[in-house]
Amino acid sequence: MSSPVPVVEVEDLRVTLRRGQAEVEAVRGVSLTVGRGEIVGIVGESGSGKSVLGLSLMALLPAAARPVVTGRIRILGTDMVGTTATADRLVRKKHIGAVFQDPMTSLDPTMTIGNQLAEVTSNRREVVRLLTDVGIADPETRLGAFPHQLSGGLRQRVMIALSLARNPSLIIADEPTTALDVTVQAQILQLLLDLRKSRGCSVVFVTHDLGVAAQICDRIAVMYQGRIVESGDVDTVLGRPEHDYTKGLLASRIDLTTPRDRPILSAHGAGSGDALPAVWPAVVTGAPAVTIADARRTFSTGPFWRRRQLEAVRGVTLEIGQGESMALVGESGCGKSTLLRLVAGLDTPTSGSVTVAGDTGPQMIFQDAGSSLTPWLTVGELLGERLSAAVPGIRKPEADRRIAETLERVGLPAEVSRVKGASLSGGQRQRVAIARAVIVPPTVLLCDEPTSALDVSLAATVLNLLGRLRRELGMSVLFVTHDLAAARIIADRIAVMNHGRIVEIGDAETVCASPTNDYTAALLSAIPGRELRQSHAAEHGDHSEERRA
Incomplete structure (x- = not known):
């Protein structure tokens, strides 16, 4: 037969x-x-x-x-x-x-x-x-x-x-x-x-x-x-x-067992020029850099004769210390991106308050770095725009020096300043976006899913880079993600959001190892990995005779 x-x-x-x-x-x-x-x-x-x-x-x-x-x-x-x-x-x-x-x-x-x-x-x-x-x-x-x-x-x-x-x-x-x-x-x-x-x-x-x-x-x-x-x-x-x-x-690959006290290993030497320490130095957090007090944000939707009120953020209270990294975790629609916009000053709360300390204010990096870079400007011009806005009257030699230093800090060669974003790889574009955010160190760096669409080695290098920069520059970080494994690596504390509320908050390791909320446990159980495949063993076994090497 x-x-x-x-x-x-x-x-x-x-x-x-x-x-x-x-x-x-x-x-x-x-x-x-x-x-x-x-x-x-x-x-x-x-x-x-x-x-x-x-x-x-x-x-x-x-x-x-x-x-x-x-x-x-x-x-x-x-x-x-x-x-x-x-x-x-x-x-x-x-x-x-x-x-x-x-x-x-x-x-x-x-x-x-x-x-x-x-x-x-x-x-x-x-x-x-x-x-x-x-x-x-x-x-x-x-x-x-x-x-x-x-x-x-x-x-x-x-x-x-x-x-x-x-x-x-x-x-x-x-x-x-x-x-x-x-x-x-x-x-x-x-x-x-x-x-x-x-x-x-x-x-x-x-x-x-x-x-x-x-x-x-x-x-x-x-x-x-x-x-x-x-x-x-x-x-x-x-x-x-x-x-x-x-x-x-x-x-x-980042999972719930990846060591948190040191940089992540990267495939085939990716990020090898980032001058990472063998072990992360301890971070001592200071006074609150971000204070959120009973913040609520309600949107009106639908035609005027059938208005509906959507409460995207429902009474969130949160403090992020100077130098602290906080991860905000939840599914799409949970309110985490709306809360991030409130901290960024791109939106205002319906009630409650959001306060960011310091003079430099927050800066933001996005999931799709390519679409956040102005396509007709070179990398040098992009960084120069941010620098001149923060330091009016800065002279060109000083600006060029700061641009070269910042590119070196994020692991990019100085010649990158002469090219446009479209000529760079996805990982390089994300580094440029980070460079633009930190060329004038912000009080808090806001990260909206910056690694969710990246390959494992690129995601590892971006997390390593953020870990090094926040320690070198003393920045606070608010890292929005749906990935608890990445949150555990980057953050000191994790806040889990569901339906506009924070349902659990605590030390990153504790939240991932011993969740107290059913929603957090459900997010953890959904992380894809080898162990999750066991429940499908019967289905996979049905076809074993037809496999081909």
Whole structure:
């Protein structure tokens, strides 16, 4: 009896793209198979080639990059290399569903959810069934909603519903949980596992997060510089890694056991120029730098004849000492970003008060550093603007010296001052954003999810950099995140927010090790990692006979 045809067969795949006048070999001789009902994770950092591999499987490489593809890709025995666009479209329509990182860029903002699903299947009953299958409550009501009216988790569920509409044999999920809270992330991963079990579809899961890969995948292929450097079942690759790059990724990964008293190890020497100490020096906190007293912020929503009051922050009282690092943790919609805006002075409380000590005031760094940098200014001009605003009349030689010193402080060479943000990598852009914030040291540095979309080694270097800078400059830090593991590393204390209130606050280690609030415990249990995968052992075992090395 012949063995079943694999859902995906890739042999010696090579993909070359053009960027300007340069040629980039993004995928270099990759071979891979995916069996029926199997979930295979493609793991690697930005620039490793993993997303290009995913796009190649769908024949969706950008035409502007003038891709040259050699080797072989077969989807259920059908070739995808050297074929026509019409043939590729038929294969995608018949066999492939796709789920991307940001559903807002994939969903049409001008169409309701119901109309977008109706383009794929005109049967209203089928549309409702699809939304029910992906765990959307009250699907009849959601049909009339636009994408911007849904939460990030609901939008991602809609994207999965769209990908399932034609009952594909293969789902290609490219970083589908990166921007989601840990609890929503856990729900999406469980959903994909349930769909694999109920529909028998295979999944190629592209991610930079080894914890997520451990939770959902049967096998993992680790990519580095366009090549698969290591592959195998999850327990082998993560438990007994052979390649130095895989070992580096595991060493960089932040979890609840990562030592807090020293800088985090980074993969392949990332951040090696940051002059970090072997052990962090103790921090002695001073008088309150930030004082929040019974702060409330209420928003009015809806048309004037049907006004609703949304209480985003509900009576928060909090003090952050000078030099102290405080993490504010919670899911989307809990009020943490609104509270951060109140501290930044970008909004005012409806009642209560927010006071920031000192003359320099707060500075802020954001999740997407690229969009926070003015695109037409060089890095030097960006830093110069901040410096001249804080120090009127500063002379150019002194400004140039301060800019060079600050770039060196954040681990960037002086020549970076002459380039624009678009020319830099994601990690470099985040360092520029930090440099702009600290070139005139603020009383408090406000960090809004600065590591949530970064690879493990980049996240480690940013956390290390913030840890060093706040000690060198004596700054207070308010670090907003949904990731308790990152909060435990960066913060002296953690405050957990839910429904606009602080439900738990305490020493970072104590909150993570012995939570007193059920909501905190739920956030901790949702952190993806190897231990969470055990509950899926039965599902994964169902497909062990079809795995391929």
